Amino acid sequence: MGASLKDxxxxxxxxxxxxxxxxxGNTYVAPPTREKxxxxxxELNYRPNLSARNLRQGRTGVIALAxxxxxxxxxxxxxxxxxDAATEQGWTTIIEQTDGRPEREREVLQGIREQRIDGxxxxxITVGADELADRTDTTALVxxxxxxxxxxxxxxxxxxxxAAREVTEHLISLGHTRIAAIGRQTNPSANTAHLRLAGYKEALTAAGLPYDEALAPPTNSYHRSDGAxxxxSLLATNPPPQAVFCFNDLLALGAHRTTLAQGLRIPQDIAIAGFDDIEDGRYSTPTLTTVAPDKAQIARAAVQMLDQQIHGRRGTRRYDLREVTAAHRLLVRESTTSSRTSE
Known part of the structure; x- marks a missing residue:
């Protein structure tokens, strides 16, 4: 057994x-005493018993990411x-996959298979404000x-x-006037897709370019095969688009493959941009222009907000609801211009 506080x-x-x-670390201790x-x-290689501490505090030390x-x-x-962010706070993280199915998302919202978690x-993808309002589980949520x-x-x-407007404006700045979009969804709950489509439309309108629904065909899912x-189908139109904005990088990589398979050059014959800045896009040939969300900031903000709720539940303070908008940036790479302007 390891050393105890008594030892x-x-x-x-x-x-x-x-x-x-x-x-x-919660109470002042004189420096000479602290040093001893x-x-x-x-010397004793003391390790705190986090499980016992969490139980005393009414917590498990476990959070879930769904x-x-x-x-x-x-x-x-x-x-x-x-x-990484949760580990810094002393939490273990368990992972749940919902597949975007409504019944699984509702199940997660009402409690992770009755596992005791702190947050x-x-x-x-499917649950909305009504389901949140009806939620009976009191676990901290972000x-x-x-x-x-x-x-x-x-x-x-x-x-x-x-972000979608910025990447579309980039394609327009290169002289492209016939710009397609891959990722439009008809499902009313697909808010991310709707926002990216709105940004794409805004950029077109601001540049005096028409929105052509034929250049933004609906997409069932966001995998490589869908983009391909x-x-x-877009390359079969007459005339074909000069550039394509894909609503995520997997769609863009699929579109990339089809374009090269048809003997076209990227970006000389058609420019392609994506969204998400996944590692695959940094090593494709050519490398993929994309929008890079600050994933580290998203994670840190979510964990910090969870931490505030978890610790707030032990007292009488009420933490105000918060909205955090994380940063993003446009990374211009070889798939839209042979001369990179930002990284």
């Missing part, structure tokens, strides 16, 4: 309470940042993404509409 106290010649104060305790902690698709690169990369970070805007909970997202299939 450390005996070696340092202080009380158990003093050792506890040094370990917790810290030397004893190091996402639609774990094999989607964006969510995989985001998961790593959430785990939930949730990226929903939402990611745009499914619920101005809903009754903490929320972290980027400005998807602004829709790009083939």
């Amino acid at each position: 450390v106290a005996a070696l340092a010649g202080v009380s158990v309470k003093t050792v506890s104060n040094v370990v917790s 305790v810290e030397l004893a902690l190091a 996402l639609p698709e774990l094999d989607a690169p964006y969510f995989a990369e985001l998961t790593r940042f959430v785990i 939930l970070i949730f990226s929903p 939402l990611l993404g745009e499914r619920v805007i101005d809903g009754p909970t903490h929320h972290v997202a980027i400005d998807n509409q602004r 299939e829709i790009m083939a």
Whole structure:
């Protein structure tokens, strides 16, 4: 068994309470005394019993992260940042995949299979403000993404509409006037897709270019195969588009493959831009122009908001609901211009 607080106290010649104060860091301890305790902690290789501490505080030390698709690169990369941020707070993170199915998302919202967790970070696709209002589970909750805007909970997202406008404006600045979009969805709950479409339309309107629905065919899902299939149909139009804005990088990589397979050059014959800045796009040939959400900031903000709720539940204070808009930037790479202007 590892060393106990009593063992450390005996070696340092202080009380158990003093050792506890040094370990917790919540109470002032005179520097000479603190130094003696810290030397004893190091000599005995003391490790705090986090499970016992959490139980005393009425917590488990575990949070959950619920996402639609774990094999989607964006969510995989985001998961790593959430785990890192949670670990810094002393939490273990469990992962749930919902597949974007309404019944699974409602199940997650009402409690993760009756597992006892301290908080939930949730990226929903189907649940909305009504489901949140009807929620009976009192576990601390932070939402990611745009499914619920101005809903009754903490929320972290980027400005998807602004980001989509910026990438479309970039394509327009290169002289393209016939710009297609891959990612439009007809599902009313697909808020992220609707916001990105709105940003695309805004840029066209501001440049005096018409919105042609034929250049923005509906997309069932956001996988490589969808991008490849829709790009083939767009290239068959007369005239074909000069540039394509894809609503995520997987769609863009699929479109990229179809374009090259038809003997066309990127960006000389057609420019392609994506969204999400996944690692695959940095190593494609040519490299992929994309919008890069600050995934680390999204993760840190979500964990911080969860931390405030979890600790707030032990007192009488009421934490105000918060909306955090994380940063993003446009990364111009070889798929839109052979001369990169930003990274």
